[in-house]
Amino acid sequence: MPARQSIRRAAAPSNQARLTGLSAHAYRIPTSSPEADGTIDWDSTTLVAVHAEAAGQRGFGYSYASRAAVEVIKDTMKEALAGMDALDTPACWQAMRRAVRNMGRPGIAATAISAVDNALWDLKGKIFGQPLIALLGAARARIPVYGSGGFTTYGPKQIQEQIEGWKAQGIWQFKIKIGRDERQDRRRIAAAVEALPEDGKLFVDANGAYHPREALQMAHFMADNPIAWFEEPVSSDDIPGLAFLRRHAPPAIAIAAGEYSYDLDDSRQLLEAEAVDVLQIDATRCLGITGFLKATALAEAYHRPISAHCAPSIHAALCCHAIDATHVEYFWDHARIEQKLFDGAPQVKDGCLTPTDAPGLGLTFKEKDAERFAV
16 A cells, blocks of 8 residues: 555645546447348447546546447536545446436446546556556467457458458458348358468357347357358347357357446356356457456456456557457448547457557547547
């Protein structure tokens, strides 16, 4: 405790780390073309951007969520955090969790907490003048990514073109969406396999489109192809169904899920049921960086690797910190948005991301550029 206090005095003396501002705005960014997966269609992505202020610094955090999350932040988070010390991220995190008890934590409230918690970690890094990876400590210098897109609106040719673009960045792992039309999906998988580099890997994501036995049939078809994992073959709410798939799918195909884990109990239930080979975690949903760190520790206790879901600008540092992290999802929409609207967004080099050495997340939100997308 004395050492921590001495650091505080050097960085933010006389209670100047008290939160003095918290703001949130939503931006709806159109997709580059119509997109769909196994269960839904969309033509835009909504970014919720948060700024937190203390000690003369301004932290930035974000989530991909509904614009309703902005109202939760303005109406509930701002009051819950009033007068709190921005450096006390655990206390702030707990205050936000308690504040949403009666509205329900999963979903919109969890994404609101996530965006604020991410901003508080960025703020802490800026107050101390340290990048997030230095605050956490590194297990590795860089983390591989996998190129993620291949939407069900894409035909075989468009899938191959997308994979070729990722290969130019040195990426050797790719994911496509399936679950709308079995015959077409088989053609799309074949096209993706054809475009793979030597020793490349293909992942598929059904977004919960199948019932368990349908998913098992597809898994046996995929066993004849170089497919490394099957993501959400059934709904992530169907934990017995996921466990069934994990027990009966060909052993070379890992079953992955967890992107809709909004709290630690969601991750725990997947692990306890032995429902996943790989636990996916998303700091824009799972109650932020604080929640992400807790989930990685839980996965380590269950001897399961983790993979970060989307939002590569946040997850680069987190997965370089997490001992059992395997890769970061370089999702087409999020990568495009972050390169367009974030100064400091990490660049893929040789198929990997390297954490920033700038303070905090190392990001500056281009508010002027984003104005035209404001909702």
